[in-house]
Amino acid sequence: MTAVHQFVPTLAPHDAVSTHYLAVRSALREAGYRSEIYAHEVKPELRRQGRHYRAYKGARADEPTWLCYHSSVGSPVAEFVLERPEPLLLDYHNITPAEFFVRWEPFVAGRLSLGRRQLAKLAPRARLGLADSGYNAQELTSFGCGRTAVVPIMLDVASLERDADPAVVARLDAVRQRGGRNWLFVGRIAPNKAQHDVVKAFGAYRRFFDPRAELHLVGGSSSHRYLTALRDFAGALGLGGAVHLTGPVPDEQLSAYYRHSDVMVVCSEHEGFCLPLLEAMHAGLPVVAYAAAAVPETLGDAGLLLDTKDACTVAVAVARVLRDDRLRRHLVDAGRRRLADFDIRRSRELLLDAIVATVGPP
């Protein structure tokens, strides 16, 4: 039997990349490979699913063994893998360029820089680079990876079918009953996601179109300073009561936000994939997005892509989507079709095709 073991920085619950690791392991095991997950940090909820990377004792004498490193941030696991003699596979989930964080969180910037330096050492050694988008595959190639394959992140759409939290639903519906619309952005509060540009566009929309509109920025924070600046900025614009920074929310609340908002607005400067776009497509929520990094690739024709994020242009685009029923229906239908491209069965096939072609049969 051949073994393909995954090495990851962190294995955590409610985390899209960790869900991907577990799905990859299932796919590998079902295909007949032996597969374990080794991590620098295994959160208590998942302690049965992964082991500390130092617990890895090396390949068995009678078993061809490959290591698959998942790169998303600087980690001591990368240095460990680099010193191992086993052949290497690399699964790249993108590392945010450090310059987005330098002035906000220098410590985070340092970890991101480290991640990219490690990637520069890992990529030329990898026999195969897996990437969840063509954008990431291109980055891998630029780091010297000779062979790449695009395998979208393993998203089980069924896992998005959750009951919507009634309290959040009531709050969002109350805004509509007052004649306002609900804007939504889902993702960590981080400078590369440029939530401040969403707030600017929202400010323009409130001023020129809909003074009763509200904006919900849903997600934990990667930068306390950026979060504080965002809150102060919204306050200075007089939007303090209309911009809601929810922090991380349970699945039921997230489901409520997706299903009961009117539009998802994305102004990110850098995204390696942008999973919330798929979640919005699943919920039938129209998307208006700035065409940067991997966003155009993930969104395809399932959203209104803009080549600028000037506040007025984004505001007019949102107003158009909200007043033009035909356009909104078109975007929602296109979203449902696009979502089929990310079907987990298709992603599994792509993954196993790439693995078998490189590693050989189990």
Place this chain on the structure above:
Amino acid sequence: MTDDAVDITKVRAEIAAEVRARRAAGEYPPAFERELDELFARFAPMEVSESLEAALERSEDAAGIDPEIPVASNNPVLGIVKRVLARLLGWYHVFVAQQVTAAAVAVNHVLRRVVEKITDLERVTGDAARARESLARVAPARDDESWETLVVSALRDVRGRVLVGECGDGRVLAALAAAGIDAYGVEPRAELADVALAKGLEVRLDDVPGHLGGVAAGGLAAVVLRGCVERLSPGELVSLADLVTSAVAPGGRVVVTSTSPSAWGRDRHAIEADLAPGRPLHPQTWAHLLAERGFPDVEITPVGGDALPPVPSDRPEATVLNANLARISDALFGPDAYVVVATRDR
């Protein structure tokens, strides 16, 4: 039911047109977006690149590690545990903090010496950054009318987004829009961008290389380069050629409008010429740069110039005289400017 009749490209064009119309009607103040940017900047930490001295000071401030162990807690029991641990481990914490501080201070000391040496060097060789700052305050010499017709004619058959960088007060941009071309502008000088915005034109306040760096590969049907091509250094111009190559789609077009090197520095260009880090390239250089990047079809059109009048051709020595007059004309009063039109391979 899917509605295939919705044309998203058309929707985007209609959105851009609505923004332009609202700006032209005065509904959207020209400086609205800039004021939002400035307001957010008040809450954001200073850009590291904004000031070397400020960044160095911040680094020096951060070098001092606080040896005081935090013991506050919302939980009284945890507070007691923290105080006990602080008392037990305080000596070790101070020991580590002192070492980290010493290392950080040593690194900052080296950085400070390096900055001083760079400052000395700049004093001797001329501070390029200060020259650029002065240049940014100089009203640029614009002669849009001389190449407006040529630019419009070069782009008349183009389908898709066209970027005009730098667009100045929007004269060429307006002419392109009047010809039905889907054009927008980039202008780094706020006072000029505001004039163009007030005309209802679509203009981004940005510098051209910075803007092109953010454009998706193949995202534009054509790029018109002006202004910046006269002032950037040769290295920056080569990078600019790379950026337009990435931004322009196969079959797309690049139009470079520039003052001639021989006319640069004459009359109204004098201050720009003296302060700019670079100078205009010869049109042949643009043709070379673009040809080697996949634009094989390049056309150069000279613009303006005061040629010496030829002597009457019935005089016996006219042929020799006129040939020499043409050479003198070219050397002394050659074309003021040129337009290079290059079309990319499909």
